[in-house]
Structure formats: structure tokens, C-alpha cells
Amino acid sequence: MPARLTLGFVGTGQMATALARGFLQARLLRPSQILGSDPSAEARKRFSQATGARVVGRNRELPQAAQVLVIATKPDQVGPVLQELREGVTPRHLVISIAAGVPTARLEAALPPQSRVIRVMPNTPALVGASATAFCAGRHATRADEALVERLFAAVGLVLRVKESLMDAVTGLSGSGPAYVCQFVEALTDGGVACGLPRETARRLAVQTLLGTARMLVETGMHPTTLKEMVTSPGGTTIEGLQALAQGGFHGTVMNAVRVAAEKAHRLGQTASTN
Ligand SMILES: NC(=O)c1ccc[n+]([C@@H]2O[C@H](COP(=O)([O-])OP(=O)(O)OC[C@H]3O[C@@H](n4cnc5c(N)ncnc54)[C@H](OP(=O)(O)O)[C@@H]3O)[C@@H](O)[C@H]2O)c1
Known part of the structure; x- marks a missing residue:
């Protein structure tokens, strides 16, 4: 520089x-x-x-x-x-x-x-x-x-x-994304607490799970579907959790979050007077 x-x-x-x-x-x-x-x-x-x-x-x-x-x-x-x-x-x-x-x-x-x-x-x-x-x-x-x-x-x-x-679209995904990810960490943590984990233990496990998964995706270049299938054994615990996420509309809810944030960014740009 x-x-x-x-x-x-x-x-x-x-x-x-x-x-x-x-x-x-x-x-x-x-x-x-x-x-x-x-x-x-x-x-x-x-x-x-x-x-x-x-x-x-x-x-x-x-x-x-x-x-x-x-x-x-x-x-x-x-x-x-x-x-x-x-x-x-x-x-x-x-x-x-x-x-x-x-x-x-x-x-x-x-x-x-x-x-x-x-x-x-x-x-x-x-x-x-x-x-x-x-x-x-x-x-x-x-x-x-x-x-x-x-x-x-x-x-x-x-x-x-x-x-x-x-x-x-970038604004709706990665600009606002850290807030969505924090919401997911809070939900994971609350789930752990509901199952009896001390809150601090649950929070640390949740954050590390996010960090470790993100690092694996970046460092191996692995597709998220491949990684998901690696940890989802037939008749196991993870598929039960995934079913609950699907029933709760997780995928569609996150997609909607990105879309409405992108639309809001567009509206902000339209109304922001630059004259
Ligand atoms: N935060 C994010 O995660 C993020 C991510 C990507 C992009 N952005 C974009 O970054 C921009 C700033 O966001 P931010 O979260 O940093 O907001 P922020 O913390 O509110 O910072 C904006 C600063 O600008 C000051 N300001 C207001 N009017 C001004 C003027 N006329 N001249 C100079 N400074 C003025 C504000 O003072 P007052 O508080 O007194 O009004 C405030 O200190 C936004 O346009 C946002 O879209 C933010």
C-alpha cells in the first residue's frame, strides 16, 4: 500500500x-x-x-x-x-x-x-x-x-x-448474515441448555461447532451436502435433528431472511436521497 x-x-x-x-x-x-x-x-x-x-x-x-x-x-x-x-x-x-x-x-x-x-x-x-x-x-x-x-x-x-x-442480494446474505448466524448460535445454545447443559458450556460448544464446520468447508472445499451426509448416519441422532429443522421450515425461513433483507436494501437505496 x-x-x-x-x-x-x-x-x-x-x-x-x-x-x-x-x-x-x-x-x-x-x-x-x-x-x-x-x-x-x-x-x-x-x-x-x-x-x-x-x-x-x-x-x-x-x-x-x-x-x-x-x-x-x-x-x-x-x-x-x-x-x-x-x-x-x-x-x-x-x-x-x-x-x-x-x-x-x-x-x-x-x-x-x-x-x-x-x-x-x-x-x-x-x-x-x-x-x-x-x-x-x-x-x-x-x-x-x-x-x-x-x-x-x-x-x-x-x-x-x-x-x-x-x-x-449480497447485502441480504453476507452483509446481514452475521446476525442470522448469531441467532443460530443462540438457538443451538438454548437447545443445549434445554437438554441440561450449563449455558456457558452450551455456548462454547455451539460457537466451536460453527467455526469448525466453516473451517472444514473452506479448507477442504467440501460441498455442504457432502459434509452433512458424512455426519448423518442412517437411523442416527442427526437425521432426527434434521427432520425437526425441516418440519420447522428452517431452510425456507433462512432463504426468506436473505430475500427480505435484499429487498429492504433495495428500498433503502431507492429512498436515500443523493441530491
Ligand atoms: N454494520 C454492518 O454490519 C454493516 C455491514 C455492511 C455494510 N454496512 C453499511 O455501513 C454503513 C454504516 O453502518 P454502521 O452499522 O457502521 O452504522 P453506525 O454505527 O450508525 O455508523 C454510522 C456513523 O455515521 C455517523 N453519521 C451520521 N450522519 C453523518 C454525517 N452527515 N456525516 C458523517 N457521519 C455521520 C453516525 O452518527 P450518529 O450515530 O450520531 O447518527 C454514526 O456514528 C451503513 O450504510 C450500512 O448499510 C454495515
Whole structure:
């Protein structure tokens, strides 16, 4: 990463903090190469304590100091943010937006002509170097811009390029996915407790089961169906559990969760004013 590159986070909330910490832990950037702006003094304080980076209260200050601007506010704040940044954004800037649902065309329309824009959807495991990220480039982003985004987000996990029309689906799956997975861990834990396990024992077993299964899938490249069948002996315990999941509509419920979250992301992008 170029030593003079500075990344400016507009909005220093949870995702900005997770990403900044991830980039620092991966030694891709030093704290002096990160800057954050946020109207909330509390959010600025938390961000600077978590990252050691400099923070400012006014978004307008960022384009002077940072060549890469990361818009990390809620989608409904993207419009006012772009208005503030507009004057300072030049062809030397790359604007990365992680706001759910907001299309590159709307970002480009609110910025000066020819602005270089990339839309990215990461997730919170960036904090531990295990994010799942997808991105798509705007009309004027260069190959070098895409390479920079790939390098940044590869340092905090998996990064895939997708068509922009699929970005809301990514939001519904991996953007929101950590919450679904935590819900599953809670359910596994409660099931263990219902069967008599102490809660802490049940929680640790549940989390490790998730981690171990995910690692097996990643490290062996095994298909989930193959792994499922490996642990499902005829007439055994697991098939009983799987039957209960099927009867409870588990598969369809998770599919629906992804779909409704993707639809919500789409609606957020439509209603987020960028003018
Ligand atoms: N959290 C996730 O798992 C996740 C995953 C992928 C993508 N995202 C996307 O990341 C974005 C941020 O999400 P988040 O969870 O990090 O939200 P968050 O924790 O609420 O962070 C947003 C921050 O932006 C601040 N802000 C509000 N208006 C601003 C303005 N005009 N200029 C600068 N900063 C402003 C907020 O301050 P106030 O609190 O005072 O309003 C808050 O500190 C969203 O668009 C979301 O779609 C989130």
C-alpha cells in the first residue's frame, strides 16, 4: 500500500471502526494513514480510541487530507454527506461507499462529473480478518481503483467482484448474515441448555461447532451436502435433528431472511436521497 495513501472514513460508526481496525491489524495502513469524520463526538472518540487515527467533526475537511474517501454512514445520510464532499472531490479521489442499497449511479450523479466511485458491501468479521466482501465499480473507476479495493478488503477476508445488480442480494446474505448466524448460535445454545447443559458450556460448544464446520468447508472445499451426509448416519441422532429443522421450515425461513433483507436494501437505496 503506498505509504502516502490516506483513507478518510465519513462516519466513524461500527463498520468504519471494524474496517479501520482490520486494515491496521493486517498492517496495510498505519494509524497516521487513517482519518475519520463524524458529527457525533461520542462516535469520534470511540473510533480514535479503537484505531489511534485522527478524527475531525467536519466532513468537508476529509478530501483535503485523504485521497480515498469511504462513505460509512447509514444510507439516509449519504445525500447530505455527498453534498458536503462534492466541492472537495476531484479526479485524484476515489470514493468508496459501503452504504447498503445506494447505487453507484446515484453516487456519481451527486458528485462532480467523472468521479471515481466503487460500491462495496463488507461485513463485520472484518474486525478479525474474516470479512465477506463484494464490490462493483462505477463508470469512471479505473483498474487501479479496483485493484486497491481488492487489496484493502482481501487484507480483512474474502473479496469478490459482482455485477451491481447483485449487490442488494449480497447485502441480504453476507452483509446481514452475521446476525442470522448469531441467532443460530443462540438457538443451538438454548437447545443445549434445554437438554441440561450449563449455558456457558452450551455456548462454547455451539460457537466451536460453527467455526469448525466453516473451517472444514473452506479448507477442504467440501460441498455442504457432502459434509452433512458424512455426519448423518442412517437411523442416527442427526437425521432426527434434521427432520425437526425441516418440519420447522428452517431452510425456507433462512432463504426468506436473505430475500427480505435484499429487498429492504433495495428500498433503502431507492429512498436515500443523493441530491
Ligand atoms: N454494520 C454492518 O454490519 C454493516 C455491514 C455492511 C455494510 N454496512 C453499511 O455501513 C454503513 C454504516 O453502518 P454502521 O452499522 O457502521 O452504522 P453506525 O454505527 O450508525 O455508523 C454510522 C456513523 O455515521 C455517523 N453519521 C451520521 N450522519 C453523518 C454525517 N452527515 N456525516 C458523517 N457521519 C455521520 C453516525 O452518527 P450518529 O450515530 O450520531 O447518527 C454514526 O456514528 C451503513 O450504510 C450500512 O448499510 C454495515
